[in-house]
Amino acid sequence: MQPTNSNPVPSLAEARAQFIHLWGVSGSSWGVSKTLAQVHALLLVSPAALSTEDIMEQLTISRGNASMTVRELLDWGLVYKELRPGERREYFVAEKDMLQVTRCIIRARKRRELDQMKRSLDQLAALPGDPADAEYRVFHATLTEIQQLATVSDKLLTRLMQAEKSWFWNTFLKLFM
Amino acid sequence: MQPTNSNPVPSLAEARAQFIHLWGVSGSSWGVSKTLAQVHALLLVSPAALSTEDIMEQLTISRGNASMTVRELLDWGLVYKELRPGERREYFVAEKDMLQVTRCIIRARKRRELDQMKRSLDQLAALPGDPADAEYRVFHATLTEIQQLATVSDKLLTRLMQAEKSWFWNTFLKLFM
DNA sequence: CACAAGTTTCAATAATTATTGAAACTTGTG
DNA sequence: CACAAGTTTCAATAATTATTGAAACTTGTG
Numbered sequence A, B: 001m002q003p004t005n006s007n008p009v010p011s012l013a014e015a016r017a018q019f020i021h022l023w024g025v026s027g028s029s030w031g032v033s034k035t036l037a038q039v040h041a042l043l044l045v046s047p048a049a050l051s052t053e054d055i056m057e058q059l060t061i062s063r064g065n066a067s068m069t070v071r072e073l074l075d076w077g078l079v080y081k082e083l084r085p086g087e088r089r090e091y092f093v094a095e096k097d098m099l100q101v102t103r104c105i106i107r108a109r110k111r112r113e114l115d116q117m118k119r120s121l122d123q124l125a126a127l128p129g130d131p132a133d134a135e136y137r138v139f140h141a142t143l144t145e146i147q148q149l150a151t152v153s154d155k156l157l158t159r160l161m162q163a164e165k166s167w168f169w170n171t172f173l174k175l176f177m
Numbered sequence C, D: 001c002a003c004a005a006g007t008t009t010c011a012a013t014a015a016t017t018a019t020t021g022a023a024a025c026t027t028g029t030g
Helices: A012-030 A034-044 A052-061 A063-076 A098-125 A134-161 A165-176 B012-028 B034-044 B052-059 B063-078 B096-123 B136-161 B163-175
Strands: A079-083 A088-093 B078-082 B090-094
Touching: A012 A034, A012 B096, A034 A063, A034 A088, A052 A063, A052 A088, A052 A098, A063 A079, A063 A088, A063 A098, A088 B078, A098 A134, A098 B012, A098 B090, A134 B012, A134 B096, B012 B034, B012 B136, B034 B052, B034 B090, B052 B063, B052 B090, B063 B078, B063 B090, B063 B096, B096 B136
Parallel strands: none
Antiparallel strands: A079 A088, B078 B090
């Protein structure tokens, strides 16, 4: 990578670096750590599998950080281990099918943001009260609406996760847009 | 609020406090500040409009924090000003229609998370390259897929934002679930 | 215009979250 | 079992983000 070249057409290496940076920024606006997003981006644009060592080097992050981040990506299902016979070192490849990637991300975010909330809401909504009391009425109405909404969102997301490629691109897209 | 009562049925005040707490926690897992979510929750369950003073007091936050948070909620469109003739002080009410609330939230998050990203992607995807090069092929394929996905998400979200109450609850929900 | 009653701004600080890096651990091999 | 080649953990630290609170500002009224 020679950033000294101020050519109007950036080199592939520059473009890749920009993509990794972009994905990192987007990641933060999303609630995942910048590093997680960057490691993911790096693996997405790497044709070959990379080792922890490669990742550390290319993103200049510490070994600990690389190790934990890769583990989290494996956890999300966004990255696979690739073991090479006779080698001790582990290599990692990203899931390249973006529909699959989307499913993983929806699944993880739904679990983190929605499912947890639904549980708490159910408890609160069960609270009995005096319907003559304005405070109670507003509280109860708000809670009920939020619950309904959470239920619909849940169903929508679940449906999207199950979506087949064909359904997603054809039925869904063409019928509804 | 007397938290000394260990009655199995919590009082309304306790339930409201729990709700505000819950919304605050959910808010953080979402990427908005805890305070923002809590002020929103407080206003959602308050039948009457509240002043900055009321909010500061009920959530024990500073004046500056309350002021900035309320301004941000106005910005999102989640809260309205209520001016009372002859009074200097400003009061605030939350938008109570949760479908409307959802629209506001989708709009804000889409702007923050998606639109920004699309702009950067378009730039990167325009990059020409050598199709014989594996690095380039993988890079280009990934970018194209992400762009398609971003476009579909954009359309889906836009559609959801325009959704009428009836469409949302009937057509959409019943046809697709 | 001076004052009262409020609101907003923003530098300093507190709280939270991410990262490092060295030590502990794991695992395959002679 | 000792060692080499790796991986993981986690306390300390750095970086980031949210909050405070006092000073500056705004606005309506006598």
